[in-house]
Amino acid sequence: MKKGKKLYEGKAKIIFASAEKNLVIQHFKDDATAFNNQKKANIEGKGILNNRISEHILSALKDVGIENHLIKRLNMREQLIDLAEIIPIEFIVRNIVTGSLTKRLGIEEGTILNKPLIEFCYKNDQLGDPLVSREHIDVFGWATLSELNLITDQCLRINDFLQGMFRGINIKLIDFKLEFGKRKSDGKIILADEISPDTCRLWDADTDKKLDKDRFRKDLGDVVEAYQEVARRLGILHEQVSNVRPIKFPKPTAVKIKKK
Numbered sequence: 001m002k003k004g005k006k007l008y009e010g011k012a013k014i015i016f017a018s019a020e021k022n023l024v025i026q027h028f029k030d031d032a033t034a035f036n037n038q039k040k041a042n043i044e045g046k047g048i049l050n051n052r053i054s055e056h057i058l059s060a061l062k063d064v065g066i067e068n069h070l071i072k073r074l075n076m077r078e079q080l081i082d083l084a085e086i087i088p089i090e091f092i093v094r095n096i097v098t099g100s101l102t103k104r105l106g107i108e109e110g111t112i113l114n115k116p117l118i119e120f121c122y123k124n125d126q127l128g129d130p131l132v133s134r135e136h137i138d139v140f141g142w143a144t145l146s147e148l149n150l151i152t153d154q155c156l157r158i159n160d161f162l163q164g165m166f167r168g169i170n171i172k173l174i175d176f177k178l179e180f181g182k183r184k185s186d187g188k189i190i191l192a193d194e195i196s197p198d199t200c201r202l203w204d205a206d207t208d209k210k211l212d213k214d215r216f217r218k219d220l221g222d223v224v225e226a227y228q229e230v231a232r233r234l235g236i237l238h239e240q241v242s243n244v245r246p247i248k249f250p251k252p253t254a255v256k257i258k259k260k
């Protein structure tokens with residue numbers, strides 16, 4: 001598919017026009033940013049991995065009836081997607097307490113929530129993506145209350161599906177961020193953006209080793225190796241990306257069963 005002009009450049013992705021009116025090309029960069037753009041790096045291979053992982057997850061969600069912007073992956077770094085007007089809200093879904101929730105409310109890191117928590121943050125870098133309420137979203141016209149109900153319902157369904165998918169590959173889904181938009185062709189609200197280790201917290205279920213962007217945020221090293229491990233466990237990447245070493249995990253200790 002021929003790439004048209006650049007329409008938008010974000011921190012980790014670029015959107016280009018395509019030959020089709022209501023479709024655009026989403027390009028995954030290797031750039032990583034954190035803490036409101038204060039920390040920046042180029043992590044070789046990250047864009048390729050996020051493209052593959054997000055394609056895998058969004059296709060699986062489509063198969064279970066959760067509509068989203070993915071049409072198809074075009075190449076190593078690009079996807080053809082529906083053009084959508086993004087709602088300026090980050091929908092955060094949490095299963096286990098960590099990150100900004102610990103800082104904001106002082107709740108102990110690692111606390112397992114008795115049900116998923118959905119938070120809304122206004123997408124605005126200058127303001128540091130502040131937490132907002134349903135009422136802010138309604139009053140400022142970012143989405144209607146009925147659109148919000150539909151989106152929160154989808155957030156919970158996506159969480160259920162992803163938790164199961166990751167549990168199957170021995171990964172705990174701690175929390176994640178979703179974005180939704182209004183599809184240009186028919187005005188329908190659909191899941192957009194990406195779902196990848198850039199937007200989720202993923203911990204190895206045996207060791208709690210972080211397999212996500214926190215490795216970059218917290219200077220833990222082995223960022224691409226961790227993303228590659230997620231891709232490997234999902235069964236979507238058999239070849240190595242660049243020259244990264246496979247990540248080493250301790251062998252699970254055998255459980256001894258006492259003979260009676």
Ligand code: 5GP
Pocket residue numbers: 090092098099100101129175176177198199200201213
């Ligand atoms: P927290 O609010 O604890 O910093 O983040 C909660 C979850 O949402 C984490 O999985 C984090 O990766 C994701 N998240 C929140 N804001 C952003 C953002 O601006 N960009 C990305 N890539 N992920 C975010």
